Amino acid sequence: MKIKGYMKVLSALAISSILLAACSDDTEKSSTKEKKGKAVEQVDASKFPTKTTNQAEPIKGGHLTYGLVSDTPFEGILNKVFYQGDPDNQVISFFDEDLLDTDENYVFTNDGAASYEISDDHKTVTLTIKDNVNWQDGKPVTGADLEYAYLVMGSKDYKGVRYDEQMALIEGMEEYHAGKADSISGIKVDGKKIIFTFKKGNPSVTTGLWTYPLHKEYLKDVPIADLESSDKIRKNPIGFGPFKVKKIVQGEAVEFEANKDYYRGAPKLDSVTLKVVNPSVVVKSLENGDLDVAKVLAEQYDQAKELDNVELLGKVELAYSYIGFNFGQYDKEKEENVMDENPKFKDKRLRQAMAYAINNEEVGEKMFKGLRFPANSVITPNFKYNNKDLKAYEYNPEKAKKLLDEAGFVDTNNDGIREDADGKKFKINFASMSGSDVSEPLARYYIQQWEQVGIDVELLDGRLHEFNSFYDLLKKDNDDVDMYQAAWGVASDPDPSGLWSRSAEFNYTRWVNDKNDELLAKGISEEAFDDQFRIDTYNEWQELIHDEVPVIPTLFRYELAGVNDRVTGYDFLAGRQYQWHNVGVTK
Template structure:
């Protein structure tokens, strides 16, 4: 049982928790919002002028890394930039399935376990060279190469015939890929999966004529990635100020048609000043808007707020092992501090994520229950009973598992009676980052767990992920966020061979379910839904991580901007080259 001293401490801390949450202000009913309150496509005001430029705010509290190529990037700020000047060769619909509307078309031969891709004749790189089948295949050869230093090599590639032999250096080419002519090639798979018709195909090419003379191990740091990247998208890079800004000009030769705008300027905007930047018209669009700032700015006269359910969730992760670089797989360690599932489950019960969503995000983030978010409604299972805020239950679990306050200092020791200090890594960024991290630590302290912020401070974005990915032994738990892929298959984040499996968790049941989710039987949607329902339940039981909140992507769009949607693809029917403005200067708030 918990000693009286711990009970007194818990009572004091619970008062502190109330004060932390109250610091965000009491939320009246009209200050709690819903994703359903917003449109996804902007209402146009006025007529488009010829040309013009827009300013795009990349909201981050740290410089962008500048790995500006789909094959090599690892952080969200970089891909936000890449998406403006390069693009997928295949388009997707509202259900995240590939369509024939992109820069390439495809033909499936399920009997042969193959897909043949054909690139349109008018698709060119920014330097005027045609995008070829060799370019697309080259990206597979780079990602599968033994000296590739990126994070893309996963089960999407290993199921290609001959890829593993190529990856191990046992073959000079990938036997399952056959180029037919300048514009078409076929990939044959060891196993044909339903994921292949969504995000299971790598849909990004690399300009082989630029990269072929660069050693694979040096590509990610080369000028072709860092200083002079090219793509096939509607805008092309004109200049880069490393970590700060990118200036783009229109690609007159864009395959969908010449863009309306003359160019786009992308620049880093600190979360602390994004509201002012929007008000003053310094930016027309932003990568994200702090939802905690929305109530005070919802009536801004110079913008229309749009939103959509983000393909993402925030989560608390527990370090359970290491990444074996040589074997290319996760290895769990039963001696890790967070190895006991009872400790992990108790920490989930100890936090009030529903109140976090309301108090810090005004309802525009909301309590998360499973690791498949509602952005995938065909597979998200909202009926699963995940732990909800119940500190008494957390205390009960910890007591029964043997985490007892032995020395009477108010903190529980581990099951062997040794002092237990849990090191927590959390990112900086925005006004809410610190109070939320502080709330979590005090919530855990209220049930007797001594959780300390790593290095006594929040970590900036790049440092945070460098340390988490490297399995820094100083990190026991961390607060992260994942954007999820178009396809529901979670093996790229939680598979045994996934470098992004940052908690370093796996077991045989996890392996089985992830394999079943991409099996031939999973072409039957009901079967696949049942598999992922089981997987979501397993993750709730095993708690390698626990989701905290689902997210709305909130975007204020300046009134002068025309033809904008949250998501440029065939699901909205609006594409970046159609962006336009109704006047030269941004509209400022009155």
Template sequence: MKKGKWKFLSLLIVLGLLLSACSSGTSGKKSEGQEGQGSEPELVDPSSFPKTVVNEETEIDGGSLTYALVSDTAFEGILDYAFYESSPDAEVISFFAEPIFAYDANYQITNDGESAAKFEMSEDGKTMTVTIQDGVTWHDGEPLKAEDYAFSFEIIGHPDYTGVRYGDALISGIVGMEDYHNGKADTISGIKILNDKQLTITWEEANPSLLSGIWSYAEPKHHFEGIEIGDLASSDKIHTDLLGFGPFKVTNIVPGESVEYEAYENYYGGAPKLDSVVLKVVSPTTIGEAIKKGDVDIASFPTDQYDKDYVPTNFQYLADMDAAYTYIGFKLGHWDAEAGVAVQDKDTPLQDVKLRQAIGYAMDNKSVAERFYQGLRVPATTLMIPFFADFHNPDIEGYSYNTEKANQLLDEAGYKDVDGDGYREDLEGNEMVFNFASMSGGETAEPLANFYIQNWKDVGIHVQLLEGRLHEMNSFYDRVEGDDEAVDIYQGAWGTGTDPDPYGLWSKLAPYNYPRFVNDKNEELLAAGHSEDAFDQEFRKDIYDQWQQLMVDEAPVIPTLYRYYLMAVNNRVKNYSIEAGSELGWEDVAVTAEKAFVEE
């Protein structure tokens, strides 16, 4: 969809949609296909799927569409771009709020096409002038103003801000932001409001990620009047009493379950073709039937449920490469909230890099990708995903399945099975057991977790599910984010957004650095990757090549799978697209029949 849908994925904790696990039937046993056993599976060609729905029928006037938020848990309901942390909340937000800029096919902000604001850069690349366009109004009729965009930076940079966005270098690097963030100044000197429609933003240094990574969301300042920034996270203004300037406005919310939207007739991009949209949470285990019965019109379809031999009659699939990856993370420390920095201080054998590397080599991601996802996922190698074709280095091998190498590393490091129970003890000869936190999410979540546990058992590493079970998405990330001492290893997933700069995920200053990994070379390379020198593409590629290799060598996390994503769309839907740079937005989506088609 147009108007920055791609950037709305930025830094999402992509949870239920990404971590749908592997197919049932593994149950902790070695899968067919490990160690070269079994026949080669027939894989799907993801490029064979369209990116835009095919519908030549005549659209009807108005109508309502049902959108499925596919999740095994309720959405949290933190419905504001500055505060949300989960993919389900971002899906809810996307209908009523949007970025102020448009994005092109290369995922960079552009002045071409329709958008709420235009921009102009100074010759030195340090100052941006932003101009709000005429006719852009919030859903209460108030005009979008320059101060609304400035206010979003004031929220995120405020000393009392309780969210996690401040670690972004394009926010913290604004002139005067550090003093404002530390309470030494009441305003951000690098942001100047020129008039109701125009402001300038100046950064300390030019940054090659500016056009792909700038924070592009405004906040309705008048809507938050009288509420302290430290109280916003708990305010109704970001949970139920919502205000945006997108094509639809919220009319009703059943917290965690459903949202009703109606068309905003004064939307600056033109009145939406639909009268209304209903979003409802649907479990991954039942979404297939819901689509076939016509209970929903659009849904993210779990790739582990895709059947290449099934030909749908009432809906069609769209597919594209996802800006995301799944990974195994190791808890190495804690987040010092007062200092705003990660501290790598946890007393755990996982501080041993050879142990972490061995865990990586023990994992059979190739079997998971091929046998359980039929080619819609592929083994991951580095933390710079193929989505960023200019920077992903395919020559770095990462952690391919190699139990011989895993055992060799463990032997070299001195981890031995002292008591003959099949598990290795720590370096002092004591029992070594790690708690593995993994999310619930469909029928295959537990089998996948058990599959990896069996992989690790095969090389003598004792890993058990945290508290003997999977954990609901919100509580899972509460514990991982909160550095729960009981969590040793966890299975997570990241949506990278459209900016290749990994600083916001893996710097010691980034709250999203959940392993709490601290490494001087890592900081040096991350800083160089968005320095002025990095405007030279070859320089930046070399820096990111070094960074990818460093993260493989240090292994604070092990990337497991890159992925394609599927959307299932009812045949009555028209003008819906997932293609980058598409000029189709939610206001263009229409239906060609009053009711959704059902399976024949």
């Protein structure tokens, strides 16, 4: 299943499927685990290397081919202020980046395009952009460019999803957003310097402050309402990253050329070709040398590990798969999620029963070679904030049946399918997306397990939906979708409000809850600068989600990349950016 990515604003919205977990640099090994009397081959994923072992000097004039693994075209919204899907983010990572880098704990450093300082009262953040940081048209990147990003996202004409209560913490942002001011009083610019003043201290400014600028001089003539659809975003994007966009075949391929004036130093490659590659042919394309770098799906591991010319790298991904329930709609006028008065899934015992009815341990072991494992939470295990004491919903069909009985979902006509608490026919439309050979068997497997406890679940339209059309159903709150299966690539900031707050457009379940509001606010309060306070707050929040089950977290995952052995300098744990300027080829 492909991942939907999201960008952080302060803490609410950062990148798609980025970084890491502590993986050793040893070669991978496999072991055999006995399960229910049957041998199931398991992968010891902790043994995957995370960097290419080729240490030779790269050749001059090198070219690399990158496979964007997808069964559908990339959408082509090539700017982080506007994009939503991970395929677009993979394109963006070659030619543009954020101003601040992060360390292995996802905390900002001063090693990137800018340095930063935070005042003693935690209310003021000052970024200073380095002198040699320029846009690819030669213009300097300035504080005004970062301010412009905030002016765009805070505008009523902005059609994206990245304005939320986190943005409103900046002094004057609410007034600007409401159209009562022409500027944001809490943002001051002085050449290469930009100063943010917040209403209160927020611990997420060290991990999730929005630092992605927009080229103001290049974009200012385009009305904000038209930016997302403009040629300057979709066909001729300009960044300040290691490569320049030379040519785009919309949705299919991108040709990049080296940005010789890149502030970290000229790239070791002269050019890169990115092309969309169907998951079914990735391994063969790596074997033939048609691709130098490409993600390898877990279900392709057995074939990929046999390739003589390819090195497999791996890491725990900042991502989780989940099953979401439909509770309502997003009210664009109010800019908040609104639950239906009588949602189909109002009884949490029904939602809990559906969680107990599915066997995610078996899914991870048999469908994904052990490269996915049951998720206990919607905060990934990469973070110390993951509540390790919280157990994932275990497969327990008898408990599921008992909960359904208690909730009044009983089979009144002895056909094996339960009616609802009012004795009426109860059917659930389940939406799921395409993406790999496992996608449909997985959806069918879950449907079968729900049927075994008496719940009638049908695949929406009788088929899987491709990535873009699937998320279009969710964004438009299509009434035909009762429940859906999806995945999030989460941000380097642990604050989950970008997906879970009352105002978050990415909150596709449209679930709202007063206790949820309270705990999310506590997690970014001044008290949360005390790390134990923040851990305790997020532990309580995860217990709330586990009990209320607005979504069923299903699987955490290991991410694999197949890299041709001629490639040097590729680091799967490179940080917030892939740092493509370090990558070269040796033959």
